[in-house]
Amino acid sequence: MTDNAATPSGSPMPTSNYTAKDIQVLEGLDPVRKRPGMYIGSTGLSGLHHLIWEVVDNSVDEAMAGFCTRIGVTILPDGACRVDDDGRGMPVDPYPSGEHKGKSAAEVVLTVLHAGGKFGGEGYKVSGGLHGVGVSVVNALSRRLLVEIDKDGRHYRQEYANGGSPQGPLAPVDAGVDGGFPRTSGTSVTFWPDPTIFVAEGTEFVTRTVLERLQTIAFLNRGLEIVFRDERAEREQEVTFRYDGGIVDFVRHLNASKEALFAKVAYFDDFDDQGQTLDIAMQWNTGYYEGIHGYANGISTTEGGMHVEGFRAALTSVVNKYARAKNLLKERDDNLLGEDIREGITAIVSVKLREPQFEGQTKAKLGNVPMRSFVQKATNERLAEWLEENPSEATRIVKKAQAAAQARVAAKNARNAIRRKTALSGAGMPDKLKDCQSNNPGESELFIVEGDSAGGSALNARDPRTQAMLPIRGKILNVERSRLDKMLKNNEIQALITAIGGGVGEEFDVTKARYHKVIALCDADVDGSHIRTLLLTFFYRQMRGLVESGFVYIAQPPLFSTVVGKQKVYLKDDAAKNLFLQQNPKHAAEFNRLKGLGEMDWQELKPTTMDPSTRTLLQVTLEEAALADEITSILMGDDVESRKQFITTNARDVRNLDF
Numbered sequence: 082m083t084d085n086a087a088t089p090s091g092s093p094m095p096t097s098n099y100t101a102k103d104i105q106v107l108e109g110l111d112p113v114r115k116r117p118g119m120y121i122g123s124t125g126l127s128g129l130h131h132l133i134w135e136v137v138d139n140s141v142d143e144a145m146a147g148f149c150t151r152i153g154v155t156i157l158p159d160g161a162c163r164v165d166d167d168g169r170g171m172p173v174d175p176y177p178s179g180e181h182k183g184k185s186a187a188e189v190v191l192t193v194l195h196a197g198g199k200f201g202g203e204g205y206k207v208s209g210g211l212h213g214v215g216v217s218v219v220n221a222l223s224r225r226l227l228v229e230i231d232k233d234g235r236h237y238r239q240e241y242a243n244g245g246s247p248q249g250p251l252a253p254v255d256a257g258v259d260g261g262f263p264r265t266s267g268t269s270v271t272f273w274p275d276p277t278i279f280v281a282e283g284t285e286f287v288t289r290t291v292l293e294r295l296q297t298i299a300f301l302n303r304g305l306e307i308v309f310r311d312e313r314a315e316r317e318q319e320v321t322f323r324y325d326g327g328i329v330d331f332v333r334h335l336n337a338s339k340e341a342l343f344a345k346v347a348y349f350d351d352f353d354d355q356g357q358t359l360d361i362a363m364q365w366n367t368g369y370y371e372g373i374h375g376y377a378n379g380i381s382t383t384e385g386g387m388h389v390e391g392f393r394a395a396l397t398s399v400v401n402k403y404a405r406a407k408n409l410l411k412e413r414d415d416n417l418l419g420e421d422i423r424e425g426i427t428a429i430v431s432v433k434l435r436e437p438q439f440e441g442q443t444k445a446k447l448g449n450v451p452m453r454s455f456v457q458k459a460t461n462e463r464l465a466e467w468l469e470e471n472p473s474e475a476t477r478i479v480k481k482a483q484a485a486a487q488a489r490v491a492a493k494n495a496r497n498a499i500r501r502k503t504a505l506s507g508a509g510m511p512d513k514l515k516d517c518q519s520n521n522p523g524e525s526e527l528f529i530v531e532g533d534s535a536g537g538s539a540l541n542a543r544d545p546r547t548q549a550m551l552p553i554r555g556k557i558l559n560v561e562r563s564r565l566d567k568m569l570k571n572n573e574i575q576a577l578i579t580a581i582g583g584g585v586g587e588e589f590d591v592t593k594a595r596y597h598k599v600i601a602l603c604d605a606d607v608d609g610s611h612i613r614t615l616l617l618t619f620f621y622r623q624m625r626g627l628v629e630s631g632f633v634y635i636a637q638p639p640l641f642s643t644v645v646g647k648q649k650v651y652l653k654d655d656a657a658k659n660l661f662l663q664q665n666p667k668h669a670a671e672f673n674r675l676k677g678l679g680e681m682d683w684q685e686l687k688p689t690t691m692d693p694s695t696r697t698l699l700q701v702t703l704e705e706a707a708l709a710d711e712i713t714s715i716l717m718g719d720d721v722e723s724r725k726q727f728i729t730t731n732a733r734d735v736r737n738l739d740f
């Protein structure tokens with residue numbers, strides 16, 4: 082097939098012959114350079130990395146077709162990216178006739194928009210291409226691109242410059258490619274992203290981004306070996322991903338920091354007569370949150386879609402049917418709800434299909450309607466079988482769902498009780514709350530104050546017109562470990578919910594919040610930081626709208642005071658103290674370390690921490706609250722190993738834990 086390749090005898094054609102074609106090619110790829118966003122989403126870092134995914138997807142397609150076992154992704158010392166594989170090698174034979182007569186198939190793939198995949202007759206059944214834009218887009222957005230193909234004992238190469246202009250034809254040469262591993266056949270594509278395209282955020286690949294995506298690809302393609310190499314100075318490293326368990330390993334990986342409900346991972350796959358496939362793996366953990374991760378052709382569908390809908394519907398019906406059949410659910414019992422069954426689940430629902438339609442806000446929702454019944458039918462049959470074959474695991478699943486159902490009912494009762502209490506007892510505000518006089522949420526602030534003694538000086542320091550105060554005693558209940566029902570029985574939490582006034586959980590309504598600043602006022606020590614983290618976790622999980630609206634703040638009481646002349650100066654932290662010393666090198670007076678809010682009198686607390694005209698507040702972003710949540714999960718969750726590891730790796734940087 083290849084002896085009649087592009088040019089006989091391997092002598093490169095003179096470049097001048099290429100000028101006319103150059104212009105054609107550049108015209109062909111012109112739309113890509115004019116509107117890169119249309120093809121790769123953006124010209125920021127996400128678009129830059131899109132180039133890698135596009136090239137890798139071609140090699141993954143070759144792997145899915147059964148011809149490739151290893152893929153190398155290398156960031157070269159000069160910042161280029163090389164993707165090589167041990168597949169059959171891109172086709173090299175010349176087009177016998179037509180518009181592209183005489184050009185190699187590889188050149189057409191690299192220079193003609195949307196020419197990928199479909200050439201070579203058969204093509205692939207399904208394509209992993211992100212939006213299938215093809216490798217010519219990568220060529221168009223690179224200042225230089227080198228393709229090397231090993232095939233039938235020959236090594237071919239061709240180079241492009243300035244957004245896809247061929248510098249000669251594809252031709253066999255003597256020297257072999259310096260790829261990630263030895264091979265008898267395969268393809269390498271090395272590209273140098275064009276800095277005139279990726280202006281805003283540059284052309285530097287982010288190791289973490291690449292590693293994460295490659296690991297996911299390896300999980301989704303069982304047995305495929307992906308070798309990542311970073312050859313850039315100071316960050317040399319090599320990482321190999323290969324999962325012989327595929328998405329079963331993926332589920333174990335996701336559950337690794339949690340306590341699994343049982344050791345087995347349920348797995349099944351299926352395909353239809355059009356070559357569409359599904360792979361599903363799942364395991365429950367003892368936690369309370371739902372983690373169903375959908376993929377379509379290897380792309381994460383974070384907004385769900387038809388495949389996930391089909392899975393959820395079948396899961397609810399299969400588990401209920403099983404529970405009835407085994408009399409775990411009695412005749413008089415209500416059916417388990419989907420949310421009860423999904424509590425603590427970790428699942429991967431991976432489908433491959435022709436022409437995926439991506440919809441939704443972020444184009445991350447699978448829209449192909451037939452996928453719903455395909456997944457639903459397969460899950461109905463295969464999961465039912467799995468439950469029959471694994472009765473002890475099946476029983477644990479049902480029991481956990483029943484516990485979740487009970488908790489759901491209890492939580493509803495607890496919520497109703499709080500609501501009734503609020504309705505009955507006048508304004509219904511908690512006894513501990515020292516409310517402000519204003520009824521205008523826009524100017525009202527709620528200080529959540531750690532400890533009673535602190536409450537004393539804060540009470541005097543506040544402006545009673547706009548500043549309310551709620552003292553919190555001890556550590557509020559850790560929300561990760563306890564279900565909503567228990568949490569709602571906790572006095573501190575009840576007081577917090579009632580005081581804020583917008584409800585809790587899914588029903589939380591930020592438009593009903595009584596304060597537009599909710600301020601955590603905690604000590605600058607370890608206990609204070611713990612309470613702060615727990616508060617943020619609570620807001621993140623149960624009053625997310627409050628965080629999203631930017632209504633959550635952290636007060637910053639000073640850690641040091643010192644005297645300058647007759648004036649007392651307060652310094653927020655070590656950094657502020659160091660800066661002060663730098664600016665006042667002759668300063669000799671001692672620094673007082675303020676141990677806690679309790680030690681400050683109200684005359685100190687007011688200007689430094691509470692008076693809006695002199696204080697500084699830290700506004701909490703959703704990301705910070707999410708981070709607090711993550712830290713809480715690790716620090717308070719059941720998995721001792723993760724906790725140990727987290728504390729060990731972060732011990733030197735405790736400030737990161739300190740919100």
Ligand code: 0RA
Nearest residue numbers: 139140143168169170171172201268
């Ligand atoms: C179509 C047909 C053949 C190989 C490929 C595509 C192919 C494309 C890429 C892109 C990156 N790596 C690749 N590996 C293979 C087979 C052609 C033949 O057998 O001659």
